[in-house]
Amino acid sequence: MAALSEIETAPRDRLSRARALHWGLAGAFGLACIVSLQVGATNVTLLAMLAKLAQGEALSQMERVVLFDIRLPRLAMGMLVGAALAVSGAAMQGLFRNPLADPGIVGVGAGAGLGAILAIVLGGLLPAAMIDLIGNQLVPVAAFLGGWGSTLLLYRVSTRHGSTSVATMLLAGIALGALAGALSGILVYMADDRQLRDLTFWGLGSLAGASWAKVISAGPLIGLSIGAALMLGRGLNGLALGEATAAHIGIDVQRMKSIAILAVAGATGAAVAVSGGIGFIGIVVPHLLRLASGPDHRTLLLNSALLGAILLVLADVIARVVIAPAELPIGIVTAVLGAPVFLWILLKRRGLVEK
Amino acid sequence: MSLIAEDIRVSYGRRTALRGVSLTARPGEVTAIVGPNGSGKSTLLGAITASLPFDGAVTLNGRDIGAMKPWELAAQRAVLPQASRLAFPFTVIEVVRLGLQSGTAGDSPDVPMRALARVGLAHYADRIFQELSGGEAQRVMLARVLAQVWTPVADGQPRWLLLDEPVSSLDIAHQLQVMDIARSFARAGGGVIAVMHDLNLTALFADRVAVLAEGQCLAFGTPGEVLTDDILSRAYGCALRVSAPPPADIPYILPHAATA
Ligand SMILES: Nc1ncnc2c1ncn2[C@@H]1O[C@H](COP(=O)(O)OP(=O)(O)OP(=O)(O)O)[C@@H](O)[C@H]1O
Ligand SMILES: [Mg+2]
Secondary structure, eight states: OOOGGGOOSOOOOHHHHHHHHHHHHHHHHHHHHHHHHHOSSSSOOHHHHHHHHHTTOOOOHHHHIIIIIIIHHHHHHHHHHHHHHHHHHHHHHHHHTOTTOOTTTTTHHHHHHHHHHHHHHHGGGSOHHHHHHHGGGHHHHHHHHHHHHHHHHHHHHHEETTEEOHHHHHHHHHHHHHHHHHHHHHHHHHOOHHHHHHHHHHOSSOSTTOOHHHHHHHHHHHHHHHHHHHTTHHHHHHHTTOHHHHHHTTOOHHHHHHHHHHHHHHHHHHHHHHHOOOOSHHHHHHHHHHHHHOSOHHHHHHHHHHHHHHHHHHHHHHHHHTTTTSOOOHHHHHHHHHHHHHHHHHHHTTHHHHO | OOEEEEEEEEEETTEEEEEEEEEEEOTTSEEEEEOOTTSSHHHHHHHHTTOSOOEEEEEETTEEGGGSOHHHHHHHEEEEOSSOOOSSOOBHHHHHHHHHTTOOTTOOTTHHHHHHHHTTOGGGTTSBGGGSOHHHHHHHHHHHHHHHTOSSEETTEEOEEEEESTTTTOOHHHHHHHHHHHHHHHHTTOEEEEEOSOHHHHHHHOSEEEEEETTEEEEEEOHHHHSOHHHHHHHHTSOOOTTOOOOTTSOOOOGGGOOO
């Protein structure tokens, strides 16, 4: 029998690497913020403005508007949405024990979208007292409820005795997405002119309509959901061994699953409510991080939030500059960049689905 | 301070898997559960580990397991399932550390490496779990379980290893090694319950044996009392003779004769 003294080398420490990555990604995020504030349709640039401030000059009215009312809220929204999508992807993959689970792919995004559209078209029918209470949170909260319902349903359909069938999950996701899309279509027909304007304003797979109002309406729910997800690291690690074993190593599985489902629904719902469906962030980001520093959820979730924010902020920069002065919907940019990566993942890891 | 299961009944839908099984396992002993496929061994272990709904009562070190939190249970007993699958590409050492995460007090950080060394796989620490052979994977899972209850006695109470077919995919040398680990754990004051298919290893290593058949306990006692022609033939439904030498021209290899 091998004695401890026979072990020459200490095992590789992926956890410290992942922890170091927190700082690397935080630095990269800072750079992404600077780039995002620097470029845009007008030739106002952050560096020029900072130089002006350094020389004690005041900013012009136009510069202030561009910086504070256009680029900053857009940066904030890109950051929130990117972090929300990536974290909900990572949490959902942990929950379903499958690297292909992603709120966008399995219909949770569509369910959240349906919730948002319901709120816009039929929200006026709610009792006035309730509208007063929820106020500008109505659309994100409705999207959260839509996402929550879809996640619960999906989990019910595809998980038996603590193990998830990938095929069932993906097929159920297709059905769920189609149903939610169809219902959304019906609602759009029912909408009047003002509601149609609101609908376009809310969801286009784009950050173009970014405003402080949207940041304030989606920010709290996203923050809360990401915060909740970040506490799930140990539980999701245990869940990788299956529900029964997770319980055996001391995890309150039911509670952990409920929190994970709420967090996924909250983050996806709020992100969809302000930006429509933006694809591939939720699946590509956690996957790249698993390749870089292993699947430990105690670090994966925070790193996903950071890398998701970075990628979405940068994708938004690309969306703004490639066909300037017009701009691309950001969903197109993430699809063009993300879909090939996703296909590459599938190609390299053909075993991913059969398992 | 024992593990007592009383009148356990379990049904899956309309199929009844256990019809009133009682079992008392004592610390310091290896208690084996044997019986044919589908006789309810895993189901009994599932009830004892609180992983499925059952009628009856299970007390662990004097406490009803139904009233214990998952982390309280995890501090007192570790469970090796019959089959394990892992969802993400964790390395071997990371898998073993998962057991440690239950935060049981007093465990030093080198416990996972020592547990791996105990099952003879210390040099596998950095391998990806999914790339292991079946037997290697089973031993890594055993190391994870050992790491969770590394000291057989904690706070004056015995801790428990609950193993569902711990040697099912191991070669004969590793079967002996793993059974020896189980017995040492018991001799050091812990308790072990192991579901077994190999009756020779059961005879060698078990202090008590429960024979299950069709959801009922057919016999419970020492290997000498229980492993008899009559009981085994009834349990397995074929004529079996204990300690009968085979015809002279066919070789036979018994673990009894192995030396380290
Ligand atoms: N999840 C389940 N749903 C329905 N029936 C089940 C389930 N699990 C087990 N059973 C049935 O309950 C009975 C007991 O099963 P159990 O797994 O306890 O057998 P076992 O003694 O461990 O068998 P083996 O030696 O093959 O591992 C069997 O008839 C089995 O078909
Ligand atoms: Mg079994």
